Amino acid sequence: xxxxxxxxxxxxxxxxxWLFNLKVFTLHPKSLLLSLFYNRVWSVKRLIxxxxxxxxxxxxxxxxxxxxxxVAVAANAQVYVGGSVGIASSKERGGDNVTTYQVLxxxxxxxxxxxxxxxxxxxGKGNPVNIEGESRNYFTIQPYARFNVVRTKxxxxxxxxxxxxxxYNHAYAATPSINEWSVGLxxxxxxxxxxxxxxxxxVGFAGWKSAKYDGASKDSHVWGVSLDGNNVNxxxxxxx
Numbered sequence: 001x002x003x004x005x006x007x008x009x010x011x012x013x014x015x016x017x018w019l020f021n022l023k024v025f026t027l028h029p030k031s032l033l034l035s036l037f038y039n040r041v042w043s044v045k046r047l048i049x050x051x052x053x054x055x056x057x058x059x060x061x062x063x064x065x066x067x068x069x070x071v072a073v074a075a076n077a078q079v080y081v082g083g084s085v086g087i088a089s090s091k092e093r094g095g096d097n098v099t100t101y102q103v104l105x106x107x108x109x110x111x112x113x114x115x116x117x118x119x120x121x122x123x124g125k126g127n128p129v130n131i132e133g134e135s136r137n138y139f140t141i142q143p144y145a146r147f148n149v150v151r152t153k154x155x156x157x158x159x160x161x162x163x164x165x166x167x168y169n170h171a172y173a174a175t176p177s178i179n180e181w182s183v184g185l186x187x188x189x190x191x192x193x194x195x196x197x198x199x200x201x202x203v204g205f206a207g208w209k210s211a212k213y214d215g216a217s218k219d220s221h222v223w224g225v226s227l228d229g230n231n232v233n234x235x236x237x238x239x240x
Contacts, residue, residue, distance in 0.1 A: 078110040082200065082237035083120065086128035100126030100135065106235065113151065119143040136168040136178070144186075156190040160202070176214040183208050187227075190237070198237040204228060 083106040089097050101124055108118020120142040126135035144162030161184075168178040184207015191199040204227035212219035 078239060080108050080110065080116075080118075080237045080239045082106050082198075082235050083122065084233060084235040086124075088128035090131045092131060098126070098135075100124075100128045100130070102128060104140070104235075106237075108146070110239075114148045116146040116148075117144070118146065136170070138166050138168045140164060140166040154192050156192065156198075158188055158190065160186040160188060170214075176216075178211055178213055180209065180211045182210070196239050198239070200235045200237055202233045202235075 083104045085101075085103050087099070087101040089099050091097050102122065103124060104120050104122035106118060106120045108116050110116045120140070123137070123139045125137045142162060142164035144160040146158050146160050148156055148158045150157035164180075164182040166180040166182075168180065170177045182205075184205055186202045186205055188200060188202040190201075193199065204225075206225040208221065208223050210219045210221040
C-alpha cells in the first residue's frame with residue numbers, strides 16, 4: 001500500500017499568471033521514502049479569481065454588519081437587576097411552625113426606553129404571605145419581554161410577555177413532583193424613586209397554565225384572566 005499526501009500553494013506572478021505549486025508526498029510503508037514532485041505554472045482564469053474575491057468581500061461585509069449591530073445594541077442597552085425575597089413562619093390550628101420563603105433574583109436589559117428583555121431565576125417554598133402547612137420546594141425560571149405603555153417621571157406602566165417553568169419537588173407531599181408551564185401577560189407598574197432605584201409590582205396574569213405530575217400521561221391546564229389584587233408580586237430594581 002502507498003499513501004499519498006497532496007499539498008498546494010498559490011502565488012501571483014502577473015495579472016493572469018499564477019504560480020501553482022503542487023507538492024505530492026508519497027509514503028511507502030517499507031522504505032518510508034518521501035518524494036517531492038513537480039512545480040507547475042498555471043494560468044488561472046480571471047473569472048474564477050473574481051468570483052472567490054467577491055464571495056470573500058460579501059462574507060466580510062456580513063461579519064462587519066453583525067459586529068456593528070452587536071456593538072450598537074450593547075452600547076445602548078442598560079442593565080437592571082432586582083427581584084423579590086420573602087420569608088415567613090406560619091402555624092395552622094396549633095400545629096408545628098412552618099417556614100416558607102422565596103428568593104427570586106431578576107436581571108434584564110433595557111434595549112431602548114420602551115422595550116426590555118429579562119428573566120427571573122429563583123427558588124422557594126410555599127408562599128410567604130399565606131398561612132399554610134408544609135409545602136413543596138420549587139425552582140422557577142421566567143424569561144420575558146417588557147413593553148412600556150406609559151412613561152412618566154415617577155411612574156411607569158408596562159406589560160411583561162413571556163413564559164415560565166416551575167418544578168415542584170415531592171418533598172412533604174404524598175404525590176410525585178409537578179412540572180408547571182405558563183405562557184401569558186403580566187401587567188405591572190414601576191415607581192421610580194430616582195434614576196437608579198425603582199419599586200416594581202406585578203398585578204394578575206392573563207394567559208395559559210399547565211401542570212403535570214411526573215409519570216402522568218395527561219396534564220391539567222387552564223386559560224384565563226385575573227387582575228385579583230391578592231395576586232400581587234413586589235420587587236426592587238437597580239438600574240446601572
